[in-house]
Amino acid sequence: MLSNTGNFLLLLSISFTSFIIYQSFICLKETNDVIFKSIYKISLLQSTTILICFFTLIGAFIVSDFSLINVYQNSHTLKPIFYKISGTWGNHEGSLLLWVIILTIFSFLFLITNKNHPKNYRVNTLIIQNILILGFLFFILFNSNPFSSISPIPKEGLGLNPILQDPALAIHPPLLYVGFVGSSIYFSAAMASVITNYSGKSFAQSIKSWVIISWSFQTLGILVGSIWAYYELGWGGFWFWDPVENASLLPWFAMTALLHSLLVLEKRNILYFWSIILCLLTFTLSVTGTFLVRSGILNSVHTFANDPSRGIYILSFLSLMIFASVYILFAKYKPTHDQINSNSKETFILINNWFMMFYLITVLLGTLYPIFTDAISNNKISVGPPFYNSVIIPVVVVFLFFMAVGPKVKWIKNGFLNFKDLLKIIGGAIAVNFVITYFFKSYSLISNLIIISSVFLIISTFLDTFKKSKINFARIISHFSFGFLIFFIGLNHNFSIEKDFNLKLGETIKIDNYNFKLKDLKLQQYDNYKAVIGKIQISDLSTNEKRTLNPEIRIYNNPQTLTYEASIKTNFFRDYYLTMSNIDRSDYYNIKFQKKPLMIWIWISVVMLSFGGFLSFIRNAKNN
Amino acid sequence: MKIKIFLIIFFINFNLNLGSIEPIDESKIHKNLRCLVCQGQSIADSNSEFALTLKMVVKDLIKNGKSEDEIYDFLSEKYGDWILYNPKLNVGNLLLWSLPYLALVLGGAIIVSLVRKQSKKT
Numbered sequence: 035m036l037s038n039t040g041n042f043l044l045l046l047s048i049s050f051t052s053f054i055i056y057q058s059f060i061c062l063k064e065t066n067d068v069i070f071k072s073i074y075k076i077s078l079l080q081s082t083t084i085l086i087c088f089f090t091l092i093g094a095f096i097v098s099d100f101s102l103i104n105v106y107q108n109s110h111t112l113k114p115i116f117y118k119i120s121g122t123w124g125n126h127e128g129s130l131l132l133w134v135i136i137l138t139i140f141s142f143l144f145l146i147t148n149k150n151h152p153k154n155y156r157v158n159t160l161i162i163q164n165i166l167i168l169g170f171l172f173f174i175l176f177n178s179n180p181f182s183s184i185s186p187i188p189k190e191g192l193g194l195n196p197i198l199q200d201p202a203l204a205i206h207p208p209l210l211y212v213g214f215v216g217s218s219i220y221f222s223a224a225m226a227s228v229i230t231n232y233s234g235k236s237f238a239q240s241i242k243s244w245v246i247i248s249w250s251f252q253t254l255g256i257l258v259g260s261i262w263a264y265y266e267l268g269w270g271g272f273w274f275w276d277p278v279e280n281a282s283l284l285p286w287f288a289m290t291a292l293l294h295s296l297l298v299l300e301k302r303n304i305l306y307f308w309s310i311i312l313c314l315l316t317f318t319l320s321v322t323g324t325f326l327v328r329s330g331i332l333n334s335v336h337t338f339a340n341d342p343s344r345g346i347y348i349l350s351f352l353s354l355m356i357f358a359s360v361y362i363l364f365a366k367y368k369p370t371h372d373q374i375n376s377n378s379k380e381t382f383i384l385i386n387n388w389f390m391m392f393y394l395i396t397v398l399l400g401t402l403y404p405i406f407t408d409a410i411s412n413n414k415i416s417v418g419p420p421f422y423n424s425v426i427i428p429v430v431v432v433f434l435f436f437m438a439v440g441p442k443v444k445w446i447k448n449g450f451l452n453f454k455d456l457l458k459i460i461g462g463a464i465a466v467n468f469v470i471t472y473f474f475k476s477y478s479l480i481s482n483l484i485i486i487s488s489v490f491l492i493i494s495t496f497l498d499t500f501k502k503s504k505i506n507f508a509r510i511i512s513h514f515s516f517g518f519l520i521f522f523i524g525l526n527h528n529f530s531i532e533k534d535f536n537l538k539l540g541e542t543i544k545i546d547n548y549n550f551k552l553k554d555l556k557l558q559q560y561d562n563y564k565a566v567i568g569k570i571q572i573s574d575l576s577t578n579e580k581r582t583l584n585p586e587i588r589i590y591n592n593p594q595t596l597t598y599e600a601s602i603k604t605n606f607f608r609d610y611y612l613t614m615s616n617i618d619r620s621d622y623y624n625i626k627f628q629k630k631p632l633m634i635w636i637w638i639s640v641v642m643l644s645f646g647g648f649l650s651f652i653r654n655a656k657n658n
Numbered sequence: 659m660k661i662k663i664f665l666i667i668f669f670i671n672f673n674l675n676l677g678s679i680e681p682i683d684e685s686k687i688h689k690n691l692r693c694l695v696c697q698g699q700s701i702a703d704s705n706s707e708f709a710l711t712l713k714m715v716v717k718d719l720i721k722n723g724k725s726e727d728e729i730y731d732f733l734s735e736k737y738g739d740w741i742l743y744n745p746k747l748n749v750g751n752l753l754l755w756s757l758p759y760l761a762l763v764l765g766g767a768i769i770v771s772l773v774r775k776q777s778k779k780t
Contacts, residue, residue: 391765396761399753399754413737418692421743
């Protein structure tokens with residue numbers, strides 16, 4: 035029953051989308067500057083239909099309608115209601131529907147909020163956006179249909195992968211999707227801008243809000259993903275340079291670059307073609323990311339669902355997109371003579387773009403290289419954290435210095451930079467680093483440089499708040515928290531303590547300054563899993579503090595899976611992080627213990643970073 | 659004067675950790691080895707039988723006086739390069755290690771040329 039409703043709504047959306055495209059072409063032929071009322075109406079209908087379609091699927095998950103293959107494969111009657119709902123977008127088919135929702139809603143919002151821009155530009159944007167929507171709707175209908183039915187109807191579903199049954203992972207995809215699917219609208223707008231020769235300042239203004247809002251959500255989405263990885267995957271890290279993590283980071287680099295180059299386009303009317311390239315690149319990378327995740331071409335902790343035929347569809351779609359955008363760019367490209375002074379804000383923003391492209395290329399190369407070596411020489415290699423750390427981190431040091439200085443420089447002019455002041459701030463940063471190494475612990479040369487440069491960024495951004503001229507708080511907050519992010523990651527990395535040992539029930543072990551005792555193990559039965567809960571007492575011999583942590587080994591019923599739940603004790607100074615796992619054919623348990631200083635500040639820094647984005651969005655909305 | 663003081667502090671900063679020779683860090687080696695039977699985990703993160711065995715092998719190799727690099731060479735010969743998270747610097751991986759820096763240099767050159775072109779005009 036719900037299968038028919040869903041399929042009907044999908045077909046209805048396809049007809050609405052086609053009709054919008056058709057009407058838009060007619061509208062383009064008209065000479066007046068008005069968009070047909072009907073286009074607005076159908077756009078609204080289109081968004082509503084897709085939303086209802088999505089709610090139908092949620093409904094099917096809530097009532098456990100196993101006549102749908104999708105529900106059968108990803109749900110279970112005994113699953114808590116919250117995870118029944120989040121299971122809707124926790125799988126490939128449902129998440130694609132979420133894709134299309136964001137595509138259509140952004141399409142509709144862009145149509146109604148840009149009334150002061152010319153008709154041709156808006157209608158062309160609408161056409162391109164709806165071609166994208168159509169592409170994804172066909173993909174859903176013919177390849178990844180969440181409403182495909184199954185017969186005979188199974189009595190019970192297979193259940194959702196237990197490590198996906200998690201609040202952070204329930205909100206992770208929607209946040210991330212607003213980010214990188216949201217970038218579709220400036221992909222379409224950029225194409226339309228090139229087609230209709232609507233360039234420069236006004237183009238920058240029309241997409242700026244969209245770039246900022248998608249950037250802010252993308253930042254939050256990445257954050258929630260890494261918080262999830264931190265407490266769920268049990269290695270105690272929050273970033274593994276895993277292909278799927280990289281896939282979310284690549285569009286972020288492009289967006290960040292775009293965010294900055296748009297400032298130049300808006301202010302100085304230069305870097306137009308570069309900004310267009312970044313618009314196209316951002317969405318292309320988003321689709322690439324989806325391709326990498328969904329095709330299963332990469333080996334990753336996060337690849338939960340994959341199937342080659344999906345990969346082929348997305349790959350053809352992607353190639354078509356790239357081909358079309360490159361063609362349009364070449365056909366319309368006009369060389370410009372941009373005027374840039376060496377010591378101006380424009381130059382520093384270019385430097386930001388330069389570094390962003392470096393990060394992007396490095397991460398893209400590291401992610402794709404194993405595929406190439408495998409295809410060409412049959413030699414499978416791994417590109418892991420050591421590669422990214424050794425290539426990227428030294429460059430970040432230089433980047434942070436530019437990031438601190440850039441905003442102090444004026445537009446256009448060879449503005450005067452006060453080097454004496456900068457030297458003082460560097461001195462201060464070195465002093466802070468000296469205090470840390472002297473009183474706590476010394477660390478490697480590169481760590482010294484990272485701490486110094488991040489403190490430099492923090493201090494100099496902080497001093498910007500005392501300027502007499504008007505202050506851009508959004509920028510200050512974002513730069514400030516980025517400095518803190520790197521600073522805390524640096525400290526966290528250097529001051530983390532890690533212990534790995536085996537214990538059996540009742541045993542105590544002394545390692546350095548800590549005593550660990552496995553006091554108790556108890557078996558507990560829950561709705562959808564049973565758990566072995568350990569009671570491990572940690573005594574800090576230097577302060578005589580005692581703490582009890584309760585790591586779990588969970589055995590989920592549907593599907594049968596073993597997971598290890600870390601026990602984490604957080605406060606503002608440090609996290610205690612402990613996982614316990616059974617060792618086959620032995621009554622010993624393997625314990626991994628970590629003390630991670632200032633962990634929570636890493637999360638807070640990223641929240642602040644994206645808050646800067648939201649603030650800038652509000653500011654920008656007020657100005658227009 | 660102030661600059662001199664800063665320079666002195668600057669160098670003391672780095673001298674603190676120069677002279678010492680660090681012993682081989684076992685857990686660092688573990689983190690650089692892929693657990694071949696797991697999905698995207700290093701052997702440090704895994705308790706699979708494979709990871710446990712490999713940890714023992716690493717321990718033995720260290721005991722036999724092997725250096726970190728020798729351990730990686732030994733294991734990659736046995737299991738293939740797939741096991742190393744830090745890709746080797748060899749002919750096959752030349753592009754991987756060099757392209758990022760080439761891009762960095764190229765990007766820098768583009769910016770310099772953009773800005774230079776301008777300053778010639780004025």
